[in-house]
Structures are given as structure tokens and as C-alpha cells.
Amino acid sequence: MIDKHEARDSRSQARCAxxxxxxxxxxxxxxxxxxxNSKHPRLEPRAFPSFGLSCFGFVSDFGFRISSFAxxxxxxxxxAPGCQTDQQRTDRARLARIDGVVAEEMQAxxxxxxxxxxxxxxxxxxxxxFGLEVAEPFRETMQKDTIFDMASLTKPLATxxxxxxxxxxxxxxxxxxxxxYLPAFACNGKEQVRIRHLLTHTSGLPAYTDANDxxxxxxxxxxxxxxxTICNLKAQSPPGEKFRYSCLGYITLARIVKIVSGQDIRxxxxxxxxxxxxxxxxxxxxxxxxxxRIAATEIVNGQLLRGTVHDPLGRLMDGTSGNAGLFSTASDxxxxxxxxxxxxxxxxxRILSPAAGRMxxxxxxxxxxxxxxxxxxxxxxxxxxxxRNAFCHTGYTGTSLVxxxxxxxxxxxxxxxxxxxxxxxxxxxxxxxxxIVFPPPS
Numbered sequence: 001m002i003d004k005h006e007a008r009d010s011r012s013q014a015r016c017a018x019x020x021x022x023x024x025x026x027x028x029x030x031x032x033x034x035x036x037n038s039k040h041p042r043l044e045p046r047a048f049p050s051f052g053l054s055c056f057g058f059v060s061d062f063g064f065r066i067s068s069f070a071x072x073x074x075x076x077x078x079x080a081p082g083c084q085t086d087q088q089r090t091d092r093a094r095l096a097r098i099d100g101v102v103a104e105e106m107q108a109x110x111x112x113x114x115x116x117x118x119x120x121x122x123x124x125x126x127x128x129x130f131g132l133e134v135a136e137p138f139r140e141t142m143q144k145d146t147i148f149d150m151a152s153l154t155k156p157l158a159t160x161x162x163x164x165x166x167x168x169x170x171x172x173x174x175x176x177x178x179x180x181y182l183p184a185f186a187c188n189g190k191e192q193v194r195i196r197h198l199l200t201h202t203s204g205l206p207a208y209t210d211a212n213d214x215x216x217x218x219x220x221x222x223x224x225x226x227x228x229t230i231c232n233l234k235a236q237s238p239p240g241e242k243f244r245y246s247c248l249g250y251i252t253l254a255r256i257v258k259i260v261s262g263q264d265i266r267x268x269x270x271x272x273x274x275x276x277x278x279x280x281x282x283x284x285x286x287x288x289x290x291x292x293r294i295a296a297t298e299i300v301n302g303q304l305l306r307g308t309v310h311d312p313l314g315r316l317m318d319g320t321s322g323n324a325g326l327f328s329t330a331s332d333x334x335x336x337x338x339x340x341x342x343x344x345x346x347x348x349x350r351i352l353s354p355a356a357g358r359m360x361x362x363x364x365x366x367x368x369x370x371x372x373x374x375x376x377x378x379x380x381x382x383x384x385x386x387x388r389n390a391f392c393h394t395g396y397t398g399t400s401l402v403x404x405x406x407x408x409x410x411x412x413x414x415x416x417x418x419x420x421x422x423x424x425x426x427x428x429x430x431x432x433x434x435x436i437v438f439p440p441p442s
Contacts, residue, residue, distance in 0.1 A: 094436060095126040101432045102130045110425040111398060111417040113142035113295065117330035118437050121408040122338055127330065133295040136420040137304065140292075147281055147294045147327050148414040149310050151395030154326035155250045156360065157336060158269040158284075160199055160371025162257045164356040165272050171260050174199065174359070174370065181256045182231060189235030195256065197239045198249040199370040204235035205246045211312035223317045227255050243366035243376060247313060247323035254322025266320040276349050277339060279332035285319040286327045294327065295416040297397050310397050310418060324395075330412045337403045337410040361391045361405070383434025390438070398426040402434060411437045 095118055102114050113131025117124065127144055134140040150157065166172050172181075174196040179186035185193070189204065197203040209229060218225040230248045237244065254265040261268050266284035274282045286294065286307050297310040309315055311324035319325050335346065340361060344352035352360065359370045367376035372391035381400050382390045390404035398417030403410040413433055417424030 091120075091125050094439060097436050098126060098433060099128070099130075101436070102429060105429040105432075106131045108428075110428060111415045112419055112424075113146075114398075114413065114415040114429070115142060115144060115146055115148070115330045116414075116433065117334055117412040119334050119337065119410050119412075121341060124334065133416065134304075134306065134419070135296075136299065142295070143293070145281070145293065145329055145331065146414075147286065147290060147329055148399055148416065149295070149297050149305075149324075149395070149397045150326040150328050150399050151311060151324050151397040152247070153328075153393055153395040153399050153401060154324050155322070156371035156393050157282075157328070157333075158265055158273065158326050159250050159253050159257070159322040160360055161273055161352065162261075162265060162268050163195065163199065163253055164352060164360055164370065166257065166260055167359075168353045168356050172256070178203075178252065178256070181259050182227075182252070184228070184231040185252070187231070188233065189238070190233075193235070193239045195253070196364065196370065198253050200365040200368040201243055201245045201249060202240050202365055202368075203246065203249050204237040204239050204241070205230070205244070205248045205252075206233060206236055207244060207246050207248070208313070209233070209248060211316055214316055215312075218316075221316065221318050223320075226251065226313060226316050240365070243368065245378065247311075250322040251313065251317065252322070254320075257322075264320050265322055266325075269326075273351060274332075276351060277332075277335050277346050279328065279335055282326065282328040282332045284325045284327070295414070296419045297416060298418050298422050299420045304420075330414055333401060333412045333414075334410065337401070337412070340403065341405060341408055341410075361403075362389070381430045381434060383431065383438050385435065385440045386438040394426075394430070398424065400426070400430050402438070404438060407438075409437060 098116055098118075102116065105111055106113065111131070112135040113129070113133055115129045116126065118126040129142040129144045129146065131142050132139055133142045133146045163172070163174070167174055172195065174194070176195050177186075177191075178193045178195060178198065179191065193203045193205075198205075214222060214226060214229060230252055233248070257268055258264045263271070270283055273279075281290075288307070291307045294307045296304055296306040298305050307327070309319045309321070309325040311321070314321040314324040317325070339346040339351055340357055343354050344350055344357040361369050361372050363374045364370055367374055367379065369391060372393055373379045374391055375388070378394065379392060381392050381394055382402050386402060386404050387406040389406050390402055392400065392402040394400040396418070398415035400413045401410070411433060413430060415424075415426050415429065417426040
């Protein structure tokens with residue numbers, strides 16, 4: 001059990017620092033002024049009083065220097081309500097309702113805390129923290145930079161994005177048979193399953209498998225045994241026929257990433273997604289130095305999960321799994337959203353090709369993209385007013401993301417609703433905030 005003072009010390013240190021043997025097949029080859037002399041005599045500038053602020057070097061032909069005080073005063077005037085556009089005033093009034101909704105949900109006992117971020121394009125419109133990141137066995141206040149267990153948001157953010165980066169580089173194709181990379185997978189009705197079926201949850205795989213049984217038979221750490229078990233499972237429907245949300249498909253995809261690239265999903269996503277994007281607080285298996293910044297999830301057998309993946313199969317995979325295990329912050333997720341809104345590019349660095357970005361975020365099969373959701377039965381989190389092109393995903397721990405490319409608006413809602421005893425409820429707050437953030441057309 002984590003000591004209260006140890007957790008606080010960890011938070012302080014972190015903030016001060018600001019910081020199976022399955023056959024491997026060969027991957028596919030790549031396819032896819034200088035200022036001139038003035039004729040006018042130079043006038044020596046007179047510095048106006050700066051009131052404790054340093055002076056900017058803006059010099060007029062009248063020979064005076066504009067103080068930084070004046071510049072700040074002008075900027076403040078432009079931020080005043082009279083200078084705001086109608087859109088800005090409307091946004092502020094609408095988003096102010098979020099405070100009351102989150103407070104009501106906490107009061108109802110649905111969640112101990114939350115961080116909410118709303119943006120439009122490159123502009124953050126709203127970013128606030130509420131409640132507690134730890135409620136038991138001690139109390140820690142939620143912060144805007146609190147790190148959350150993303151749970152199934154791992155699937156699009158890390159695993160699907162990694163697969164499509166490899167597709168961009170010609171290392172694999174989404175139409176490839178899974179058996180091309182995992183020969184043991186080709187049995188029990190899964191012989192014709194392709195990578196695209198895993199991405200859209202249409203492979204025929206079951207939703208999950210018994211983690212407790214695997215733990216009993218193989219121990220607390222058995223990633224190869226988990227993959228071996230998946231390969232031996234019987235398909236519940238032919239590939240492409242039926243949508244059945246499956247964590248097992250994304251565990252399989254992460255293993256394919258490792259086979260093709262030589263890096264596990266933790267290493268590959270770090271080097272090819274999160275580090276290039278500058279998502280400094282995003283990754284798998286967060287270090288102990290960040291534990292004091294992490295929102296707790298469930299208390300399991302008397303042990304507080306804080307920095308350990310909540311998902312049972314994710315724990316058997318040593319916290320590095322394709323279905324769950326990623327940790328991140330609202331600010332980092334806003335960077336990821338903006339990268340997608342910019343066509344796969346962030347600050348001049350291309351992460352995904354335009355084609356790969358479209359595959360990740362537009363409908364491919366059964367209402368699903370190759371990663372995100374658009375119109376399946378799980379897409380209710382978009383609310384009734386977001387456009388049909390809005391893409392979304394949730395995480396079991398209480399996390400969710402909705403991004404609407406038509407309006408450029410994104411809603412990032414991070415809660416720890418499973419804390420402390422997995423009796424919370426994130427659905428009401430997700431529904432209510434979606435209706436606020438994505439209002440009906442005027």
C-alpha cells in the first residue's frame with residue numbers, strides 16, 4: 001500500500017523536475033535584413049517609465065520608446081469582453097456549464113475527480129481539474145497535469161497508430177493475413193483473418209479471455225502465453241461478418257508490431273508517436289518518479305493501483321499491451337488531436353500520411369475506422385449533435401476522447417471513475433458534456 005507522504009514526495013519531485021516462440025516472418029519492403037542607412041537623422045529614444053517592467057525596443061520616428069507597460073495594457077484591453085468575438089463569448093458561456101455538471105457527478109458518487117479539456121483547432125477553450133485523483137486510502141487533489149490510465153484509449157492512440165505508421169512505411173499492409181506474421185493464429189476458423197479485421201473488431205475473436213485462469217496457470221507475468229492462448233482460440237464468427245469489440249485483437253496487433261519492427265508497442269509508440277509529438281507525459285509503464293502525479297484506479301486485494309495498468313490482461317502483459325496500458329494527460333491528448341486535425345503533421349513533423357490518418361479516423365467497416373469509432377453502438381459518447389465525421393473512443397477507467405474534424409472541436413474527458421472499488425459511472429458525465437461541447441446547429 002502506498003504511503004501518503006511517499007506519494008506527496010513523488011509528486012513534489014516530479015513537478016520540480018518538470019518532467020510463444022512464434023515464427024517471425026520478414027517484413028514487407030517499402031512502397032507505398034539588414035537595415036540600410038537612413039537619410040533621416042537618427043533620434044535618440046527616450047525611455048518612458050516602465051513601472052518595474054523592462055522596455056521593449058520599439059522606436060518611432062518621433063523619438064520615443066514604447067514601454068512594455070503600454071503593450072501589456074493594450075493586450076489586456078483586447079482580452080476584455082468588449083473585444084471578444086461573438087463566437088468567443090458564446091463558447092465561454094456554453095463551456096462554463098461544464099463546472100456544474102462535473103460537480104453534480106462527483107456529488108452523486110459517480111467519480112472522485114476529473115480533468116476536462118476542450119479545444120478548437122490549435123486553441124484550448126477550456127481546461128480544468130476537479131475533485132480528487134486519490135480518494136482512498138488517502139486524499140490527493142486532482143491537477144490539470146494529472147496522469148491517467150488510458151485503458152482502451154491505448155487501442156487507437158498507440159496500437160492502431162503504430163500499425164498505420166508501419167503501413168505508411170511499406171512494412172505491412174492492412175490486407176495482409178494475420179497468419180503471415182503469426183502462423184499459429186491460422187486455426188479454428190481464423191485462417192482468413194486479416195489485419196484490417198483486427199483493427200475494426202470484425203475478426204471473429206471473442207471479446208476477452210479469462211485472465212484469472214491464465215494467472216493461475218502461468219503466473220503474474222506471461223505475455224507469450226497470453227498471445228499463444230489467443231492464437232489457439234476458436235473464432236466466434238467468420239472474419240468481416242460481425243462487429244464484436246475485442247481486446248484480444250489489439251493484443252494480437254501489438255505482437256505484429258513487435259514482429260515487424262523489432263520493438264514492442266511501448267518502444268515503438270514512444271519513438272515514433274509520442275516523442276516526436278512532444279507528448280512528454282505519455283507512455284507505458286510510467287516510472288516511479290511520476291507515481292505521485294497519477295490518478296488512482298481500483299484498490300485490488302488491498303493494493304492501490306496507481307501507475308499499474310488496471311486491465312487484468314494488461315497486467316499479465318507486464319503493462320505493455322495493445323489493448324490497454326498507456327498513461328497520458330489531457331494536454332498531451334490535445335496534441336494528438338491537433339496532429340490529426342492537421343492531416344498527420346505536428347510542428348512540421350509528419351507522423352501519419354494523409355491516407356493513414358483517414359484510415360485511422362474515417363469509417364472502414366461496421367461503423368469503425370482502423371482505430372477510432374464513428375457510428376457503432378459505442379459511438380454514443382459523441383452525443384446527438386457532433387457531426388457524422390466525429391471520431392471517438394472510451395477507456396474502461398473513465399477516459400474518453402471525441403474529435404470532430406468538421407468543426408475542429410475536441411473534447412477530452414479523463415476521470416478515475418473506477419476508483420476506489422470499481423463502482424463509479426462515467427457514462428452520465430460523458431453524455432452531458434458531449435451535449436454541451438457539441439451544441440445543436442444554430
